[in-house]
Amino acid sequence: MLPRHxxxxxxxxxxxxxxxxxxxxxxxxxxxxxxxxxxxxASGIIGRKVLGPDNxxxxxxxxxxxDAGSNPRAAVIxxxxxxxxxxxxxxxxxxxxxxxxxGCDTDIxxxxxxxxxxxxxxYTDQTKPAAVVExxxxxxxxxxxxxxx
Amino acid sequence: MDSLPEAAALEAxxxxxFHALDWLNFFTANLQTAFGPFISVYLTQQxxxxxxxxxxxxxxYAATMISQVPAGALVDSMARKTRAAGAxxxxxxxxxxxxxxxxxxxxxxxxxISHAFASCMLTPAIxxxxxxxxxxxxxxxxxxxxxxxxxxxxxxxxxAGIMAVIGSLAGPRAVFLLGAGLAVPGLFALRWITPAPxxxxxxxxxxxxxxxxxxxxxxxxxxxxxxxxFQLANAAMLPLAAASATEKIGNEATLVIGACIxxxxxxxxxxxxxxxxxxxxxGRRPILVAGMLALPVRGLALAFNPSATLLIPxxxxxxxxxxxxxxxxxxxxxxxxxxxxxxNLCMGVLGLAMGAAAACSTWAAGALADxxxxxxxxxxxxxxxxxxxxxxxxxxxxxxxxxxxxxxxxVATDA
Numbered sequence: 001m002l003p004r005h006x007x008x009x010x011x012x013x014x015x016x017x018x019x020x021x022x023x024x025x026x027x028x029x030x031x032x033x034x035x036x037x038x039x040x041x042a043s044g045i046i047g048r049k050v051l052g053p054d055n056x057x058x059x060x061x062x063x064x065x066x067d068a069g070s071n072p073r074a075a076v077i078x079x080x081x082x083x084x085x086x087x088x089x090x091x092x093x094x095x096x097x098x099x100x101x102x103g104c105d106t107d108i109x110x111x112x113x114x115x116x117x118x119x120x121x122x123y124t125d126q127t128k129p130a131a132v133v134e135x136x137x138x139x140x141x142x143x144x145x146x147x148x149x
Numbered sequence: 150m151d152s153l154p155e156a157a158a159l160e161a162x163x164x165x166x167f168h169a170l171d172w173l174n175f176f177t178a179n180l181q182t183a184f185g186p187f188i189s190v191y192l193t194q195q196x197x198x199x200x201x202x203x204x205x206x207x208x209x210y211a212a213t214m215i216s217q218v219p220a221g222a223l224v225d226s227m228a229r230k231t232r233a234a235g236a237x238x239x240x241x242x243x244x245x246x247x248x249x250x251x252x253x254x255x256x257x258x259x260x261x262i263s264h265a266f267a268s269c270m271l272t273p274a275i276x277x278x279x280x281x282x283x284x285x286x287x288x289x290x291x292x293x294x295x296x297x298x299x300x301x302x303x304x305x306x307x308x309a310g311i312m313a314v315i316g317s318l319a320g321p322r323a324v325f326l327l328g329a330g331l332a333v334p335g336l337f338a339l340r341w342i343t344p345a346p347x348x349x350x351x352x353x354x355x356x357x358x359x360x361x362x363x364x365x366x367x368x369x370x371x372x373x374x375x376x377x378x379f380q381l382a383n384a385a386m387l388p389l390a391a392a393s394a395t396e397k398i399g400n401e402a403t404l405v406i407g408a409c410i411x412x413x414x415x416x417x418x419x420x421x422x423x424x425x426x427x428x429x430x431x432g433r434r435p436i437l438v439a440g441m442l443a444l445p446v447r448g449l450a451l452a453f454n455p456s457a458t459l460l461i462p463x464x465x466x467x468x469x470x471x472x473x474x475x476x477x478x479x480x481x482x483x484x485x486x487x488x489x490x491x492x493n494l495c496m497g498v499l500g501l502a503m504g505a506a507a508a509c510s511t512w513a514a515g516a517l518a519d520x521x522x523x524x525x526x527x528x529x530x531x532x533x534x535x536x537x538x539x540x541x542x543x544x545x546x547x548x549x550x551x552x553x554x555x556x557x558x559x560v561a562t563d564a
Contacts, residue, residue: 046196046198047193047195047197056400060193062193063198063199078193079395080399081190081391081402081403081406082402082403082407083182083186083187083190083309083312083316083407084186084189084190085186085391085410086388086392086395086406087392087395088392088396114399114400115399117399118395119397122519124515124519125519
């Protein structure tokens with residue numbers, strides 16, 4: 001009984017999927033012509049694997065944070081865990097990510113190691129400003145500490 | 150004259166059914182593992198957005214809550230509980246296949262709903278089959294339910310291990326195919342079970358007691374409150390502890406968390422039969438109190454835990470309360486509903502109480518943990534103390550022993 005039901009549902013799903021492009025390809029006559037399109041070499045990043053400098057997997061991209069000036073500022077990475085238990089979502093600085101030139105099957109590189117991001121505050125609340133992991137300054141020149149301070 | 154071989158044949162059938170029941174528990178436990186938090190890992194890799202994943206999981210959760218009581222009532226109304234269990238297993242396999250093959254919104258929602266309803270049928274149905282097979286012999290019910298919990302936890306722990314390996318080698322989709330594949334032997338095990346002719350749960354007259362009478366039963370209300378307090382304390386503990394392990398030791402936490410999931414299952418497998426026997430010998434209440442005591446201890450230990458590796462021994466305490474609950478929920482439900490024909494409905498009511506409390510637990514503890522996980526663990530320990538208190542207040546549900554000279558236990562009158 002149930003498998004037959006499943007088949008029906010699958011058929012229904014297939015029908016719905018087939019119907020969607022048919023709708024799009026059939027514009028009403030009175031509409032203005034559609035905007036022109038160009039082809040760009042770019043790919044989506046949600047769900048892609050992120051590797052650290054040591055080529056060890058950090059996690060996967062689950063979200064992108066954009067500021068009011070429509071610039072991407074950070075990527076949220078789902079990090080660690082076992083079968084989905086105990087993972088933490090951590091926002092890392094957008095400019096620390098390096099994207100491979102082609103294809104969406106290749107991995108994204110992050111300048112930070114797992115150890116550098118593990119203890120960062122978790123990204124949980126969309127409505128609050130996010131804490132974003134910044135890379136440690138490569139070389140900081142310490143100003144001479146004033147004596148007796 | 151030929152009554153002796155006949156009795157032997159009957160005994161052989163019963164034995165075969167008993168072993169088949171072990172395997173049924175083993176092979177159906179893994180279905181719950183695949184459908185847990187792992188779904189969100191899988192859907193992320195299928196490029197789902199966080200909003201969509203949250204929506205799909207909420208639909209599954211809501212479906213479980215809505216299904217608990219009706220699914221229980223449905224199983225009660227079915228004369229053959231093995232048929233109920235078989236339909237449920239097929240529906241869960243169907244859900245796992247849908248998830249693996251069509252990771253888009255509509256099939257995923259269907260999979261979530263079919264899994265929700267099916268597991269609400271499966272858990273009480275297996276318990277009902279077991280209690281019917283165990284019969285009315287003194288101590289047999291506790292013994293059998295102890296075995297059930299043992300084989301279910303072995304199945305669970307094994308599945309978690311295999312799925313972690315398969316998931317990392319062959320990708321998350323393979324985990325659902327594996328989950329579906331592992332459930333098929335469960336169907337064969339079910340075929341080998343010859344149902345008992347008369348269940349001690351069924352009403353002798355065939356008429357089921359009115360639901361209103363069941364819901365007004367003080368023992369049920371008190372036990373449901375205890376179950377809810379248990380989940381209120383328990384549900385958020387592992388996820389929070391695991392997240393804090395990730396915070397402390399990063400990627401190495403994966404192994405620690407794995408041990409925290411599998412370790413308690415080993416404890417459950419070891420303890421459950423003893424819990425079942427002890428509940429028959431000393432009564433339900435002392436065992437329930439003892440098992441619940443592990444909760445506040447675990448909460449406090451986690452609140453003051455300084456290291457990530459100590460998490461593994463602390464999490465083993467989860468096995469103690471897990472074994473207690475795995476055995477006592479169906480056992481107490483059978484005490485309360487003996488002869489009423491409402492066992493599965495009662496299991497549904499308890500499942501609803503536990504599910505709602507588990508959701509509250511993850512939500513509240515998650516909110517507390519945003520500022521301090523120490524506070525969150527203390528709050529969970531407080532909920533665990535409440536569970537202990539409610540267990541201590543529970544009236545004893547074990548039926549009066551028929552042996553002369555046995556300690557008379559207070560028993561509610563079946564007026």
